[in-house]
Amino acid sequence: MPYTIPNNSCVGCDNCRPQCPTGAIKIENNEYWVDPGLCNNCEGYYSEPQCVIACPTNSPIRWQAKKGRCKVEPRDATSLDLFSNGKNNPFASAIAIWEACNVLAQRTSLHWETDEEGYLCYSRQVNQGRGAIAFHIQDPFKVSDKATDLGAIEGLDIRAACIHLIFAAYATALKQPWEQEFAIDERQIEKYLGMEKRKDLSKAAKLALMKNIVQQACSLIISIDWPQQGRINGFSVTGSRLWHLLDIQHHFQEDNLGCKYLIGLTFKVKAGIWAQYFLNKQACKERTAFYQYGSLPKTLLTTVMSIWQQHEGAVRLMLWLLFKTKMGKEQRITIPTLLRIAYGEEKVALASRQREERKRLLRTFESDLEILNHYGMKPLFDPVTYPPEIQPLWAKLVDLP
Secondary structure, three states, rough: EEEOOOOOOOOOOOOOOOHHHOOEEEEEEEEEOOOOOOOOOOOOOOOHHHHHOOOOOOOEOOOOOOOOOOEEOOOOOOOOOOOOOOEEEEEEOOHHHHHHHHHHHHHHHHOOOEEEOOOEEEEEEEEOOOOEEEEEEEEEOOOOEOOOOHHHHHHOOOOHHHHHHHHHHOOOOOOOOOOEEEEEEEEHHHHHHHHHHHOOHHHHHHHHHHHHHHHHHHEHHHHHHHHHHHHHHOOOEEEEOEEEEEEEEEEEEEEEEEEEEEEEEEEEEEEHHHHHHEEEEHHHHOOOOOEEEEEEHHHHHHHHHHOOOOHHHHHHHHHHHHHHHOOOOOOOOOHHHHHHHHHHHHHHHHHHHHHHHHHHHHHHHHHHHHHHHHHOOOOOOOOOOOOOOHHOOHHOOOOOO
């Protein structure tokens, strides 16, 4: 159980904070508090909590569940809620947003290369090879030190793609999103992701998860080399943040001992410079920039949060198809393409060489297709390239009364 620091007995000597191996001890408005998502009682580092040893007044005490009413600090207003109709909301759907969603969802399944400066980079060509788009991973509060090993990319949480899409929806409500910020708090995120139903997670666990996936969504650095298209001039963006995490406000409850308990978060975010080229309504009217948007179903977010552990391949396909299918209701997509999106080229290549791996991958793929069908993304099998005799059993039974 984590510790907390009563402000009634804390003298502000700052002996504890440098000793904390996880960086859990914070200062907010000249008062000390402990982030319960980071505090682990120094397990794995020391035999005893270092804050307790370093404190001259023995201030740190075990965190206790709050009972009864506590004083709640006032909050600044947040941006208006999304999904006013309860079903969907416009969201930015440009190639920058699509590829960023792929990065967060597919992670190391994508082809990462080391660039000239020694940092890992994922890039792909656009507009038939006339342009390119690339991504790096970097801590949202640092101006340097991009990722140099796959560990940072492996550590990305697929649920951060949901936060990324929520940000893309908020950006469409602003006239100039590359200059204007929006604010979103934990209550809104909890509602969008369906986390209010998660009774198995404590408040502290939910806040820790939200903070982590928001920071991951804001860790993407984008570079774009875009060619001229008609009257729209070409442009370049180099090393710009996709989402600027301007501030994280922590909201507390305080008990009679002066202990501060984290009960809320507000994130202030601004879109990167990409929005000036792909989400510029006024310039789009003048035909000097793009304004590209689609429709984000609320059920997509809650579905991803529900099945991401058991059916990651299905989640990857859902997120990819959100952008792919906006171009038309009926499109032919080959099985190798779907396999590559859902499981990565390495697994597909292994399955092509080994029979047992091929059988295992096929069973997983058919199960993931059934999940997509269950959630409304109904696949239609081409009778020539995917004849009925090799179609999965659920597809054959779906039309039976």
